Amino acid sequence: MASTRLETVVTPRAETAPPPGNQRCRRLADRAATAIMYAAAAFSVLLVVAIGLVLLIKSWPVLAGRPLAEVLFSSVWKPSRGAFGFYPFIAGTLWVTVLAMAISVPISLLVAVYLAEYAGRRMRAVAKPLLDLLAGIPSVVFGLCAWLAVVPAVAALG
DSSP, rough: OOOOOOOOOOOOOOOOOOOHHHHHHHHHHHHHHHHHHHHHHHHHHHHHHHHHHHHHHHHHHHHHHSSHHHHHHHHOOGGGTTTEHHHHHHHHHHHHHHHHHHHHHHHHHHHIIIIIIIIHHHHHHHHHHHHHHHHSSSSHHHHHHHHHHHHHHHHHHO
């Protein structure tokens, strides 16, 4: 028996090259967009450096007058006497961060597992855009809303 070999003939498609003027215009637009992106990136880096320099210049009188360890770990806050202890602010920030994570991480994981494994298509179709919307809101906005709502409620209790 003779073996038969099937050959597939592929005919090349006739490709039309874009006109030379169109390609030149596209390259020019690409170069302009690249230059704009580099300028935006450089601006953002320079802005961060400028903010850091302004903070350093403005805080230099405090940092020059006291050792850094005393400024960071002292709990005395009396600016009129030149005592700037940041320890309560640092400890409060860490405490609030740990408390917020203890509350939010388990809830977030449970919601994620539910949506990925148990929720139906309709529930996922409703919940996913809402969660995406919540993720896009800066945390400062949530903090402001909590401050406006929770602080008066706690003040009314006590």
